[in-house]
Amino acid sequence: VDRSYGQYCATARTLDIIGERWTLLLIRELLTGPRRFKDLLSNLPGLSTGLLTARLKRLEHYDIARKTLLPPPASTPAYALTPAGKELEPVVLALATWGMKHLMDAPGDDEVFEPSWAVLGMRACFDAQAATGVRASYEFRVDDDRFHADIDDGTINVAAGPAHQPDAVISTDRVTFRDIASGHTTLPDALRANTATATGDRALLRELARLFRLPDRARASS
Amino acid sequence: VDRSYGQYCATARTLDIIGERWTLLLIRELLTGPRRFKDLLSNLPGLSTGLLTARLKRLEHYDIARKTLLPPPASTPAYALTPAGKELEPVVLALATWGMKHLMDAPGDDEVFEPSWAVLGMRACFDAQAATGVRASYEFRVDDDRFHADIDDGTINVAAGPAHQPDAVISTDRVTFRDIASGHTTLPDALRANTATATGDRALLRELARLFRLPDRARASS
DNA sequence: CGGCATCCATTTTGATACTG
DNA sequence: CAGTATCAAAATGGATGCCG
Numbered sequence: 392v393d394r395s396y397g398q399y400c401a402t403a404r405t406l407d408i409i410g411e412r413w414t415l416l417l418i419r420e421l422l423t424g425p426r427r428f429k430d431l432l433s434n435l436p437g438l439s440t441g442l443l444t445a446r447l448k449r450l451e452h453y454d455i456a457r458k459t460l461l462p463p464p465a466s467t468p469a470y471a472l473t474p475a476g477k478e479l480e481p482v483v484l485a486l487a488t489w490g491m492k493h494l495m496d497a498p499g500d501d502e503v504f505e506p507s508w509a510v511l512g513m514r515a516c517f518d519a520q521a522a523t524g525v526r527a528s529y530e531f532r533v534d535d536d537r538f539h540a541d542i543d544d545g546t547i548n549v550a551a552g553p554a555h556q557p558d559a560v561i562s563t564d565r566v567t568f569r570d571i572a573s574g575h576t577t578l579p580d581a582l583r584a585n586t587a588t589a590t591g592d593r594a595l596l597r598e599l600a601r602l603f604r605l606p607d608r609a610r611a612s613s
Numbered sequence: 614v615d616r617s618y619g620q621y622c623a624t625a626r627t628l629d630i631i632g633e634r635w636t637l638l639l640i641r642e643l644l645t646g647p648r649r650f651k652d653l654l655s656n657l658p659g660l661s662t663g664l665l666t667a668r669l670k671r672l673e674h675y676d677i678a679r680k681t682l683l684p685p686p687a688s689t690p691a692y693a694l695t696p697a698g699k700e701l702e703p704v705v706l707a708l709a710t711w712g713m714k715h716l717m718d719a720p721g722d723d724e725v726f727e728p729s730w731a732v733l734g735m736r737a738c739f740d741a742q743a744a745t746g747v748r749a750s751y752e753f754r755v756d757d758d759r760f761h762a763d764i765d766d767g768t769i770n771v772a773a774g775p776a777h778q779p780d781a782v783i784s785t786d787r788v789t790f791r792d793i794a795s796g797h798t799t800l801p802d803a804l805r806a807n808t809a810t811a812t813g814d815r816a817l818l819r820e821l822a823r824l825f826r827l828p829d830r831a832r833a834s835s
Numbered sequence: 836c837g838g839c840a841t842c843c844a845t846t847t848t849g850a851t852a853c854t855g
Numbered sequence: 856c857a858g859t860a861t862c863a864a865a866a867t868g869g870a871t872g873c874c875g
Contacts (some may be wrong), residue, residue, distance in 0.1 A: 394867095397658065399720040399791065400730040401712030401737075402641050402705055408716070412632070412848075419624050428857055436619060439849055468857075475715055482711060483624055485703040490623030493697055494630070500619040501869060508622040515623075569621065580848080616848090616865090650837055661868060666838065690837070834861075 408453050413438050417446055419483050421456055423510045424551045425471040434505050443445045492606040496572050506533040506565060509572040510549045516603040519545045527595045530557035533568045542602065559591030574605045630675050634662050635821065636668055641705050643678055645732045646773045647693040656727050709737045714828040717795050727788060728755040731794040732771045738825040741767045749817045752779035755790045781813030796827045
């Protein structure tokens with residue numbers, strides 16, 4: 392039940408552990424914060440409860456994720472990455488970066504979308520160079536979901552949940568947000584079309600386009 | 614036969630294409646240069662001819678690899694990465710970096726090892742900072758295999774084949790090379806034990822330890 | 836050598852029903 | 856809600872035979 396590539400190679404050994412189907416997407420989910428069993432299921436359509444259990448067990452066994460309790464008043468079980476698990480972020484961001492450059496044509500009719508995925512997208516698109524000396528806190532409200540990006544002199548922290556002291560707040564719906572995140576429209580265009588609204592520091596809002604750069608699209612193979 | 618995650622997400626789309634078993638290891642092989650069908654088979658024990666054919670077809674379909682002819686006098690068919698395929702190097706290096714830090718205990722009795730894998734390891738361990746202003750060409754001879762690393766002011770190019778004008782040449786056997794690459798011994802120790810020999814620029818040989826740094830081992834979970 | 840095709844045993848998966 | 860248990864469908868692997 393434990394199929395290994397049988398190679399003394401760092402890449403192969405990593406893939407022995409996290410190379411199975413669903414595992415890297417599961418890690419993607421956990422990279423934006425602790426998640427409950429049912430939320431993992433609903434964000435990974437097609438994954439069955441049994442397989443999710445097996446994957447989580449495996450991640451626990453290798454000290455990549457851990458079962459925890461959400462802080463009160465929730466006090467409900469959830470899964471969170473360990474430090475070793477968080478160190479897999481470069482792997483997921485590298486996959487995302489390549490995908491953004493080569494694969495992000497229009498969404499398929501049957502493709503689902505979760506705003507939290509764009510949280511990782513922002514980490515991948517963040518331009519640390521452009522952010523030197525910049526200090527800003529943005530809050531994003533997408534329907535009922537909200538998350539925030541805190542930027543401080545070349546570093547960024549994007550996570551789920553509201554910002555503590557946002558300098559600017561952007562509100563929009565899921566479809567518009569998806570189109571902005573994928574480069575099919577821009578925030579200024581959405582503001583003009585009234586599908587998005589923004590409040591707060593005007594100058595910092597204009598900075599957004601400079602801080603997050605989508606890669607030039609290279610091709611659109613199917 | 615084409616199972617997709619069905620998510621509008623760059624990570625998921627990338628995994629739709631290269632997430633199947635064997636695919637990333639196949640890309641690892643091609644990242645060190647064009648390879649013939651039989652060499653791919655022999656470096657990926659357990660992969661069958663039919664599955665290798667299927668994987669190569671898929672990579673060709675997505676313009677990640679291409680079937681080419683090796684230059685004369687060989688003139689034999691081989692597979693090489695396209696530019697888009699080479700851009701997957703950060704993915705493989707990220708996997709390797711994590712694996713080196715967390716998983717590289719002693720080799721299992723049944724684990725195979727190919728020196729070419731260490732070529733990628735060198736790219737992953739290369740410290741661009743430490744190499745500013747350094748210009749050097751190293752050749753490595755591992756039994757009959759040879760490859761080279763050319764360093765020029767913070768950039769590195771590691772590939773199979775001999776160096777054009779090596780400043781230093783290191784010769785050793787596969788086992789010793791494996792132990793050096795995995796941090797279980799060091800080049801100076803191997804030289805003292807006469808399991809490795811080195812000729813050429815002494816100063817540049819000493820530089821090696823500074824240019825390539827293995828990560829601190831974090832744990833050794835099985 | 837460089838593949839493609841076929842057959843078959845074994846694993847992995849996906850869907851669904853079920854329990855504390 | 857958080858999982859277990861079950862079963863059918865699909866993917867994989869290994870061997871082998873064939874052909875240019």
